[in-house]
Amino acid sequence: MENKYVYSFDEGNKDMKSLLGGKGANLAEMTRIGLPVPFGFTITTEACNNYYAQGKVISEDVVEQIYSKLSLLEEKTQKRFGDPQNPLLVSVRSGAVFSMPGMMDTILNLGLNDESVIGLAALTQNRRFALDSYRRFIQMFGDVVLNIPKHKFDHIFDSKKSEKGYSSDVDLNPEDIQEIIAEYKKLVKREVHRDFPQDPQEQLMMAVKAVFDSWNNPRANVYRQLNNIPGNLGTAVNVQSMVFGNMGNTSGTGVAFTRSPITGEKKLFGEFLINAQGEDVVAGIRTPQPIAELEKTMPEVFKQFTDTATLLENHYKDMQDIEFTIERGKLYMLQTRNGKRTAKAAIKVAVDMVEQGLIDKKTAIGRIEPSQIDQLLHPTFDLAELDKATKIAQGLPASPGAACGQIYFTAEDAVEAKKNGIKSVLVRLETSPEDIEGMVAAEGILTARGGMTSHAAVVARGMGKCCVSGCSEIRVEESQKKMYIGEDIYKEGDFISLDGNTGFVYKGKIKTIEPEFSGDFSLIMSWSDEIRTLKVRANADNPKDASIAVKFGAEGIGLCRTEHMFFEEERIPAVRKMIVAGNKEERIAALNSLLSYQKEDFKGIFRAMGVRPVTIRLLDPPLHEFLPHTKEEIKNLSEQIGIEYNKLSAKIEELKEFNPMLGHRGCRLAVTYPEIYEMQTRAIMMAAIEVKKEDKLDVIPEIMIPLVGAVKELEYVRDVIEKTIYQVLEDAKEDIKYSIGTMIEVPRAALTADEIASQAEFFSFGTNDLTQMTYGFSRDDAGKFINDYKNKKILESDPFQTLDTVGVGKLIEMAARLGKSVRPDIKLGICGEHGGDPRSIQFCQSVGLNYVSCSPYRVPIARLAAAQAALK
């Protein structure tokens, strides 16, 4: 049997979305339940894929089936395509599985030509209406199908108005419109070297092709990338007989939500226009009236509409976004779909519907898009002020939230500004670990370079701080303390505002509004906690972040990085002294001076977390990250620690690496300098002993060894750590439980996870590094080509944001399986960026991890996503 590529509206239902697209499936469903839907048919997404497979040709098969359904439509409507007496007119609309902007706009009134326009005039007894419909059709078709710039049509239209001295469109009389049509047709001929197509069947096929083509237009592509929608789904095409909202004052058109998409409040929300066609509402040429006003104008239609709206909401058990048209007092439903909503509305609607008994808790949880609730956790701009603000650049939306402050170009200056009570935005070419304190001090961070997972982006997200990264439009001259955007110069102290949700940079000040958490939000979170089986921990490096994590519901710390502690002003000299030490004794002396700092760090974190588990990762970055690089800084350090400039400079040079990512870091440092991990272990255990005594808190530290690639590495380092623990406990005559585990972030560790599990009580998947090494992508450098990869559809999504389940995931699955084969009760978690990504969390659930760990600000997202994962 040949494939069925075209379905009449009475052949489908709401569950056929992947074939008919969202719009088509819902039109079929409304038809099925007896609602007044103008008849029509849907060309399937498979037809679209077929079109691309054939090299952008609509195959014979599909053409035939379209014509066959067209005949059926003519029969049902008792009209004929191109009939000069009683012409069938149709709308043609795209309808993908997920609705997305950038797809082809609707084409209305298709079927009109020089003859049928006369028929339409006669039939409606309204010549002006018929001619204006034709004019609109030529314009729309010319724009979206023939690719003639819209402004050229506008120019003809406006010239006619000014030539005649009219102020409004309605002043145009039939003759004027006929002249415009003539001009439009000339324009078409001039632009595309052919006459405007008069054959309605040809018009239809050209429109279908345009819809298919629009699937691959740049805007749709970008949207799909941003929303992680696969590129091979295709779009359907809906062909529907026209009804007219512009047939006088008993006609009209409108859109309405069954509840407020902004607040979630349970009342009709929408607007309508009398005597207008669909696009007039959206186009904003005339100001529509609130939907409630319809009750006064057409009380019966209003009642019918509200009943239908309620019926649809109860039928779909979700808030609906409905398009309707009234033709001479008769209501037609043109579309219904689940309404898009803000995070706030999503939560309120879900909670209300559970209380209403319409859906259960599980369904409610499934309805909320986890990534969306990020909006609720960060400051936002005051919308009134935002409307008036001037956009000056756009970068990547690296870390959500809104920030406003005065520009500073160095971390030191931002810290200084903070001391003086000045709110700052730190603007850098790119950030490095030395900038951490400046990033803490600033309201937001703007960088010219670096992707979504650059240092600035990762650290800012960890801090819950607004960041716009990779803003290539700006040119930063750090030495001059100036930023250039085109011709404009921004100096230190100038105000700018950043939107971390969009990546926009604005000139001047915009008021920000702090987030509030509603009771509904807590309810959704508690329902999520009931449902999910994955634990959710946070990545937190200090007591403050640990407290935030607990506030957001973290059940422990999955990753406490110890290196950020090393960068604090009062410690960094000792750290540097340790690094450039000439021998082990000097190194130990320097380390000893860091011991009490580290111990206090850990005590603070243990206290913030109470009985919740804390996984502490021992020192990871290469040592050169802690060293100064400019002559000036090296000179200062030389004086500070009393090592000759030349010697110091040579040492710093010697520590440089070609590929630091694959260099002397992680447990490799401990193999060379065991004393570093000894000091850290001592600090951890002493902290545990002291909080036990001082706070009666029984802490079970989880000590994590980074960058292990071979079991012997782990064995060696574990031995160093255990000897130290034994000694500390002996000295203190105390008994503290602990566990020792490892990051799985080197491919080899995953491949040999059975061996490694013999020495590790837990695995934590460091998916950032694991992705870097498995893909061979340097996170810091991938910005140079990753966009080409997306544009050329080689990558569907950024593997640093959403876990590559095929490649990296295979290693995780393998490691989890091998690890359990040796140690069935091994604890498995993930602490890379992916730990806060909903799709990746789904994967973590599927391979049997015990917990995910993410930045404190993503904990609520992870809780919800984990619940959704458990439901799947």
Added chain:
Amino acid sequence: MENKYVYSFDEGNKDMKSLLGGKGANLAEMTRIGLPVPFGFTITTEACNNYYAQGKVISEDVVEQIYSKLSLLEEKTQKRFGDPQNPLLVSVRSGAVFSMPGMMDTILNLGLNDESVIGLAALTQNRRFALDSYRRFIQMFGDVVLNIPKHKFDHIFDSKKSEKGYSSDVDLNPEDIQEIIAEYKKLVKREVHRDFPQDPQEQLMMAVKAVFDSWNNPRANVYRQLNNIPGNLGTAVNVQSMVFGNMGNTSGTGVAFTRSPITGEKKLFGEFLINAQGEDVVAGIRTPQPIAELEKTMPEVFKQFTDTATLLENHYKDMQDIEFTIERGKLYMLQTRNGKRTAKAAIKVAVDMVEQGLIDKKTAIGRIEPSQIDQLLHPTFDLAELDKATKIAQGLPASPGAACGQIYFTAEDAVEAKKNGIKSVLVRLETSPEDIEGMVAAEGILTARGGMTSHAAVVARGMGKCCVSGCSEIRVEESQKKMYIGEDIYKEGDFISLDGNTGFVYKGKIKTIEPEFSGDFSLIMSWSDEIRTLKVRANADNPKDASIAVKFGAEGIGLCRTEHMFFEEERIPAVRKMIVAGNKEERIAALNSLLSYQKEDFKGIFRAMGVRPVTIRLLDPPLHEFLPHTKEEIKNLSEQIGIEYNKLSAKIEELKEFNPMLGHRGCRLAVTYPEIYEMQTRAIMMAAIEVKKEDKLDVIPEIMIPLVGAVKELEYVRDVIEKTIYQVLEDAKEDIKYSIGTMIEVPRAALTADEIASQAEFFSFGTNDLTQMTYGFSRDDAGKFINDYKNKKILESDPFQTLDTVGVGKLIEMAARLGKSVRPDIKLGICGEHGGDPRSIQFCQSVGLNYVSCSPYRVPIARLAAAQAALK
């Protein structure tokens, strides 16, 4: 049943090497076949491992078994340990599975003490002999068991001689020796705060413990590392009753090979000393006589010895290295083992024995150590001159051979020197791709930094050029054109000599000798070719290397890197222009000027290879590798190609990467700039067309795409290439067959090899990069910690030299399996450094690869290793 830890000589045989060690197994074997071997027993390697497992304690078990075998020995010899009338004396020697230097020296005469020495004197009627034996015993025991510096004993001995005015040891009379013994015992007391042990059983246990300890001494460790011997094998200990070669002129001792270990010639080779103990031969105090002289001195013993030697050679079917002692006219065999031999001898002995019918070809092939034949393929120093030369430093033996020349510090200077007929040694801090031409021009390369797989090492090995890398003793000041070693300064033009086999650097000139290949060598190669199933290809980037590869027996090119071609002086400006091009048109223009160069390169290579397959890898390194970095160079380039300095400098800055290894390179370049691969593809296909026309040569180019991590990348790039091929063939109206494949060098490619195989006709495992990414080790940076890893026994061998079969190997095995599951006839090869490493070749065979590819100079090694792999 309890473990058996001790075996009498009549309980074992030659096949028990892993338990008894090589020496013990052979002593047992000789006993078994009835040769005159002084009786004794062997403490097993398991006892050694047990010793370490118990925390360096000889367990009760083992002690008991030693005593029990000791009783048996007393019974057999009718002597008793410590008996003042008839004392049993023994030798104690280590005996590992593989013999290795640095293990404990032999201890002779153990069992002597103040009483038994009197018994020995009475028994032998030679008081001087007895006392001198005791003296020697104390000295040896003091040195190797008690760790008292040897020179302290020598000092006492020499003082006595000079005090007495003696010129020779033999002048010492019994009383003198007794005085020396007294002084020795005082020395022992002073040094170790105890009396010299008088109890023979205690002496024995201390000696056994010393042997076990010596297993882990630094020298033995280093030897094991260099020779890839695992550290957990343990050593056995042989305890054997003494016979004395120093009982007068009817006694003697000697060592002999059944054939010449230097040339392989079939005649006894060795030497002996009359009236001497074993170590005298080795110690070189007296000059031994050639073994042939023994016939004159003791014709009967000589005949017995030659018969025994022949018997042993026929028994073991290999050249033997034999130790013997003659005690009062009676011959005793103390040891036999397969003799170590030079590569030349190994080949001659193997071939001769096949001709003799003693062994078959397969056994012959198995006898030759593949890594050893490297010696035969490179120049060596004239040994007479080498003896007199002054060593000034030691680095890593990065690329074998010997080189002598005048120092130059830049590639340009080396090139210039070559033009002037000067032989140079290029001395650099480290090399980079820009230095290639200089490396070609120089006789040898010396670098201060970089490991065995640094750029210098890899490239030099590829060229078959002598290289010493990572020579940290030298300090290179490139700007001053000076090299410092300690206080000494070497300037441009000074002569030095490098030994790439040892890593030694010598002052001044040393004559080098070019290698010659014997007929036996060719025979061994042809036998290897009969046996092996793996094909052997070479990595060659130009016609010259291709010719060398063919000469060495390469069956194709497995890796033709195209980037080295880009560095040539006349091309590099166009390459740079291409890189800094502002748009696609400029880039294409620059590429077009490279096209004919590339085409000629490929034609040359095709011609050199004839019908043999050639795999060409398209451009791989990040573009910044081709750009200059110093201000001066950038300025020159700016003038050369007419781009403003600031703009050019900014562009170069922009191209810099944090981790170039994981950056914008390989096929990622082609995703961004398809035109680069288009040009290269065009050059390849045009070259194939032209050699077809001009040389009637039907070439089937294999086009290889580097750094693929995802099938979509390969799909995209393959499409670019195939479109180009189609166009070239269309234009030329020709038909050329080709295949397209990919490197498997990114872990993700291996993990998803089934997907990738759908788009690849062949896989070539790039194990250099695959190891880097799987281990997370940067080859260029690992030098900083890899020695710590070896010293701490975390790594048994350098994973860049010998394939890590556990981790990286798992990926290779997986990729081979997945690839074949989708494309059963997929061609599989390896082109990393490991392709020339015998142990890695064994692995390649086991996972079913079709070929290995290595540097031309390693092709013979690979052919032999492949034959051995086929035999296993």
